[in-house]
Amino acid sequence: MEMGSDEKVGLMSGRFVWVKGLFAKLVEVANKTRALGKDDPRRVIHSLKLGLTLTIVSMLYYYKPLFANFGVSAMWAVITVVVVFEFSVGATLGKGLNRAFATLFAGALGAGAHHLAALSGHVGQPIITSIFVFLLACILTFMRFFPSIKAKYDYGMMIGILTFSFVSISGVGDDEILLLLQKRVSTIFLGVCVCVVISIFISPFWAGQDLHNRIALNIENLALFFEGYGSVEYFKTLQDREAKDDKSIQAYKSILKSSGIEDTLYNFARWEPGHGCFQFRHPWKQYLKIGALTYQCAFRIDALHRNLSSSSFQVSQEIQTQIQEPCMEMSMETGKALRQLVSSIREMTQPTLAEIHTNNSKAAAKKLKASLKSSRLWENCDLLTLIPAANVGTLLVDVVDITEKIAEAVQELASLAHFKAAKPADSAIQSEKEKLEPNIGVSFVTIPISSG
């Protein structure tokens, strides 16, 4: 059957469409890959590191003297690398230690169980072994539900069940079983060691450092929002605000999106040895406390932003002039206090200057409260138009409270982790700078502040 020319062209173009579709898909995947690598180049490095580790360990397999010793068990080292090598040092260490020690203990237990079961003869052995396996599997599986065990030893529990079954079931003699166990434990230790060494010594990614940076970044994101707020005039129309504040809005929203990551990083950081500026027993838990506070702060900023961008938010000129100044001042000072905290965390120095700005913003909050109380403000205007503005004010006061708590938590971290004192030169420059800047808040420092 011959095809007409038209049909041929149709089929050809049909084929081309298919090829074109495939090509477009490939380009899309390539773009996504590039974006993923560009977003965090450490991903590429991690992939290369895993490839390298796996190649090194598989080379051992070809190295005869070692292979002769381990035999087929050398494969366990390869498997160990694939399952243990994780992104951060902490995760790799945690999984590696879990795997190594669970194999050791459960293997010994399994050998014991095997010996006991073998005593009961050929008929009894499978039954006794099955009972042992059933009991151990039930107990360890249930233990995985304990939150404290789940956080640190979940993988170890699984490997425990696995190794116990593996050793106790294996239909070999008592002598052989010890040899099997020895091979398994030593290959797994070897695999874990190579993973840990490569993870630590070739471009290490520390979960602790990540946690530290993330907390600083979150506080910086809050600072960005307040600075954007303080510089832009407060009660502008919605369109203007949206355009100008877009960056600062993205900033605080990223905090709300990324909650939960801190907990994961904390669980990994606990496994890590001392590195860089961090001691072995660095107070990682304090970071979770600060993280929770920044989250709460972002939470309230979201409410504030919703209030400002709602269509009902329209404020008369009179209110504007009354409320604007203290609001801007509060924002500016809060932003400055947060900036100080960020640089204190980043440089690991005592946050000495933050307190001044916190006090300034508290003074501004007091002024705002006074403005709201003065009857002059709410004469001759509709309550419904007044409420949103007042609302914004009270929300801001609320936010200032949380900023103070964040400052306290950072202070606590600084003393727990023995941050060094701020360089006198730096603070001198800072105070010089403050004198030069037209800082409306400074005059409030001497005003007595009421707490709460």
Next chain:
Amino acid sequence: MEMGSDEKVGLMSGRFVWVKGLFAKLVEVANKTRALGKDDPRRVIHSLKLGLTLTIVSMLYYYKPLFANFGVSAMWAVITVVVVFEFSVGATLGKGLNRAFATLFAGALGAGAHHLAALSGHVGQPIITSIFVFLLACILTFMRFFPSIKAKYDYGMMIGILTFSFVSISGVGDDEILLLLQKRVSTIFLGVCVCVVISIFISPFWAGQDLHNRIALNIENLALFFEGYGSVEYFKTLQDREAKDDKSIQAYKSILKSSGIEDTLYNFARWEPGHGCFQFRHPWKQYLKIGALTYQCAFRIDALHRNLSSSSFQVSQEIQTQIQEPCMEMSMETGKALRQLVSSIREMTQPTLAEIHTNNSKAAAKKLKASLKSSRLWENCDLLTLIPAANVGTLLVDVVDITEKIAEAVQELASLAHFKAAKPADSAIQSEKEKLEPNIGVSFVTIPISSG
């Protein structure tokens, strides 16, 4: 050296203290275990199921005809059970299918690589194989960073690297490698099959059912809060409110705490076949949408609650009488609307009655707005004392908006999942009930409602 009598007693009591401490610790662990089992008895059943599956598969090891066929590879079936058997059917299926198919494809690829490398002779083989392993490990590890792959195929990628290395490195001939591959694939398929069968046919825990129940429970928790709010008089002193509302506060806080679980359940539910009232392609994604809305609602309730329990919240008698009625009405009606949605989800029927209550609460919101606008309210009172009350009002109005969105999302779910029409008998009873109840909101149904 002899000990004095006092020293002996001291040592004895020291020992007893140690024993006592151990005993206290044991009792504590036992109590925790009991609490964990009581909290969700499915945990105990899951542990027993895993023990049973593992025992069944390890029995196969002792069953000579099968063992003769598989040899030592039978151990892979045991290992598969330990790593694949998860709590829910969806998680087990997802992990099992990932493991089985990744082993199949990567194994075939590994055999091909092994064949190619063998062509280059004894010296070239290790080098060529290492290059293959390095490349595949790098590519698959990087692919694990793609969010879409991470959600569904993360485990498969890891098993892919593992099997490819395992097969391509193994220092055996081409014939043997096919046998090895065949054994590995068949034992792993066997393990996965036993896991899936036990997971589905013995007391199955469906992630989809869990997700369905959780969404219904979350909406019920919101309803609880509003009912507690509607029945208790609104502007009572803090102490009274704390005591009475404790349950309803716990309820909405549990929503804020459990965010993120829905995403996990959704990822598992996608793997599950049709079960119970759920078809294979049940619109699970819609549950995430409803979940996000309930989360937002709980978010705002939290702000509302913070406002009410703050020390500055004191309201004059006059405001109370003005605002109280519409606020209570809004809460009551919102609570009723949410209850309707809950029973609609639980019974998988169309939520026909919810709309009436939503409209009622919108009418009440309008009334509240009118109250706030009337100048009579804010004459002769301090603005600062008025703001918190007005704030509570506006927050409530905000919450009513979200409730409406939740109702729409549930309606959408009902049409996507083809929920059956509500039983006429039920709705008749319901409307009877409504006639009997002193429902202050019903009269508002006919009032024209402004949207937004």
